[in-house]
Amino acid sequence: MRSVSFNANIGPRALALTLLTVTAPAAHSADWIQLPQWEVDVDVRLVSSDGQKSFVNGGLGTLRFDRTQSGLRLGRARLALSEALGEVWSLRLDASAWGDDDRNPVDLTEAYLQLRPYPFAGFRFRLKAGAFYAPISLENRAAGWESPYTLSYSAINTWLGEELRTIGVEGQLDWLGTHTGHGFDLALVGGLFGWNDPAGTVIATRGFSLSDRQTTLFGRVGSSDSGPLKPIELFHEIDGRPGYYAGVEGRYFDRVVIRALHYDNRADPDAFDSAIHSSAWPTHFNSVGLRAESASGWTAIVQWLDGQTYAEPHSEDYRWPFRARFAMVSRQIRNHRLSVRYDSFTVDSESDDGDGYGAQHGHAWTAAYVFEPGTQWKVTVEWLRVTSDAPSRAIELGTRSAATENQVQLAVRFALGPLAR
Amino acid sequence: MFQTRCIIGAVATLAGLLKAAGALAATLVVTVQASDGQPLAGAVLTVRAVGGTGHPAPPVNAIMDQVDRAFVPDLLVISPGSTVEFPNSDSVSHQIYSFSPAKKFQLPLYRGKRYPPVRFDQVGFVTLGCNIHDSMLAYVLVTDAPYFGRTDSKGSWSVDVPRGTYKVTVWHPRMRENADLGREVPIGDTERTAVALRLAKPLQPAPLEGRHSWDAY
Secondary structure, three states, X not given: OOOOOOOOOOOOOHHXXXXXXXXXXXXXXXXXXXXXXXXXEEEEEEEEXXXXXXXXXXXXXXXXXXXXXXXXXXXXXXXXXXXXXXOOEXXXXXXXXXXXXXXXXXXEEEEEEEEOOXXXXXEEEEEEEEEXXXXXXXXXXXXXXXXXXXXXXXXXXXXXXXXXXXXXXEEEEEEOHHHOOOOEEEEEEEEEEEOOOOOOXXXXXXXXXXXXXXXXXXXXXXXXXXXXXXXXXXXXXOOOOOXXXXXXXXEEOOOEEEEEEEEEOOOOOOOEEOOOOEXXXXXXXXXXXXXXXXXXXXXXXXXXXXXXXXXXXXXXXXXXXXXXXXXXXXXXXXXXXXXXXXXXXXXXXXXXXXXXXXXXXXXXXXXXXXXXXXXXXEEEEEEEEEEEEOHHHHHHHXXXXXXXXXXXXXXXXXXXXXXXX | XXXXXXXXXXXXXXXXXXXXXXXXXXXXXXXXXXXXXXXXXXXXXXXXXXXXXXXXXXXXXXXXXXXXXXXEOXXXXXXXXXXXXXXXXXXXXXXXXXXXXXXXXXXXXXXXXXXXXXXXXXXXXXXXXXXXXXXXXXEEEEOOOOEEEEOOOOOEEEXXXXXXXXXXXXEOOOOOOOOOEEEEEEEOOOOEEEEEEEOOOOOOOOOOOOOHHHOOO
């Protein structure tokens, strides 16, 4: 196994880097060493959008592709690697190119070591260390943290993909009731992380959006300096204080999943990192979700999120309470799937000067049709309409604060490799 | 399915020997219905002589393969002393485990590598899982009953047995009844004795199809 190195040009993220330089024993030392299992996906889009300048380009639009980006686009090119390190350890890397002007043309979204000891007496323990997604979304269940239902994620999960990543450790203890004659499983999960002190910056400046553009570990949100939003750096440790999350999960067979989680990055608002011109943003939230599936192909998902982010520039007090929810219904008939989702989201702005900067109120409708003729090909057509009102547009751009944005995408995705299923 | 046929074939051979010895008298036909009255395919039936000392069926060598991230078949019924081989026909690795008291074991199945068969000596239910793919679930039922088999698509199964009184017991991986569901059946002079069993409670939901690639998060 070769040693993989990565030239990061920003802040110290020792844990993630350590994972990238793992060197496995020589191949002949044990018969379980094999080449990594892999997957390559290429997702190409035909886009039509009337959206405002996208947040990807520093704008205040809520769509990934704005009106200047209609046409042929790269949705995502992805390489995933999974390598067993002995019987109970494994290493997973997920790298993507998004076809925009992010710092690195190819960058990681996840990189972690996982410990999976065999279950014992009905219990199972799992440990992850590295950079990965916390178990919150009930929508992003497919490889690469993608949604099998729509191209664009809900407002809640778009935000999680943009601003949050666990860079630390997570432990999960499962009680496997379905293996012991019961109808349900239960799990407790807890995470301890650093390098997520700026989380909350995006929601307090642009607000919620709906897209599938996940922030990469060494990348940033917004890739242009033309503004009005400056590129936002998210995965940094500023105050030296770890954050945490704790959650529970219940499953009724494979039909119903319920998740609840509390997250707090425990940031110190007095801490400031001059290299990225950002203070630490104390952000905490609660999240609850339910997914139910039937044998006849119906799926229903509801998720709810309620939290607050906070900043204290120049000893002034700025608070942005935020909440979002969505409901999705999906029906699968053979290899065709039709999904409809309604999103509602609000960011309040409670600042000393009261200009409403960062406030946002909106809702969105998403409808998607997915056709999977085999395990390698996937064709998706998605229509998305976001209606939102954000005073920041009037403050920053001098335009109306209200906007309705529409985006239609035709996506063709091709997947290759033993993990692509 | 092939293994089930083998097992049924072995039972039929045993029955043929008994018939030749003049001890055999009748065919027992068992039909099983779910609680809604529909025929229940794949139900496991065991038949024991009441008060008798019937010997377990002879041990077999069975196979449970891994295909498309699922156990194939997902249920084996075997007698004590039987062995089961777990090949891996997938291009990905599997790690099979059981923490059931009747047989605890762990077996990493790396791609293309075969492992020696696992021997099941103790009577009982063994639940199998894969430590990598959570949705994989299978069962091995080890029984010392002299006669056993599974119902066909019409919910029916038959066996030739000597005259006597028998306890017929039904089990299905998705049935909610905890206690053995069975009935005592006297087999007298008639050539054919029919028994109908019906579950009292609805079955547990069947595993959803096409979800196994979605358990990444």
